[in-house]
Amino acid sequence: MTTSLKSSFMPPSLISNLQQVLALKSDGAEKHASEPNKVSCNSSSSSCCALMPSEDTKDKQCPKPVVLVTNGEGIESPGLTFLVQALLLDSHLEVCVCAPKSDRSVAGHSVTVGETISVSSAQINGATAFEVSGTPADCISLALSGALFSNFSKPALVVSGINRGSSSGINMLYSGAVAGAREALLCGVLSLCISMNWM
Incomplete structure (x- = not known):
């Protein structure tokens, strides 16, 4: 299974991690990853690190960039679980989730x-x-109001998904997942929505 995305927009490590998690799902294998160490983000320096830290920033005490995850299918959807697993594989990221309770x-x-x-x-x-x-x-x-998360003032990226089925064309008008990404964009945060056709 391959994922085609603009390499200039998403870090290659995220794409690779997502492919790895989805491959494990399709193989029926279970992988137990240890919980990553938590690092609190200092809101005054939330933009000092890019999504892909350079060699210069690795030695500095720089907070991890926050990736905020949401979806349209609810907190218990498998797409959200796979996406969070993929993001947590990258130790350079702090992952926060705010998703609907139901579909x-x-x-x-x-x-x-x-x-x-x-x-x-x-x-x-x-x-x-x-x-x-x-x-x-x-x-x-x-999530962006500051009422829920005290460890960031603004995430580096919002990812909405993984949505089951297509969210392209006219479906973009109805899709809750696309709306989550659009709301972040309206608030000035880089965002994207991931959808896949799977049964």
């Missing part, structure tokens, strides 16, 4: 009004994670 695949870019949104912590492979009763757009809005 909100076709919520589009809707936001919750007139009702209280509930949030609770969740366990996903050692990543700091929260599940939200709202939509993917609500999740990103909450």
Whole structure:
């Protein structure tokens, strides 16, 4: 299985890690990775490291860049689990998750009004994670507000997915996963949505 992405946008190590996790899934094998060491990000220097640290930054005490993950299919979807596993394989990244509590695949870019949104912590492979009763757009809005995560003021990247099925063409208007990435982009954060056709 291969993943075709612009090499200038995503680090090659992330692509490689994602391919590795998906290959393990298709082989039916289970790999137990040890939980990566946690490093708190200093909000005043959150931009001092790029997603791919250079040789110059490896020796400095630079905080890990934060990758914020969301999706449209809910916190328990296999696509989200595979994506988080792939990101955690890169020890240069801090992985945070804020995803809907239930499947909100076709919520589009809707936001919750007139009702209280509930949030609770969740366990996903050692990543700091929260599940939200709202939509993917609500999740990103909450995550970027500073109300949930105290270890960053702005993530280096938001990744939404892995969405089951196509999110291209007209489906982009309905996709909750695309809306999560779009909400981050509207807030000035680099973002992308990953979708795959699998059964």
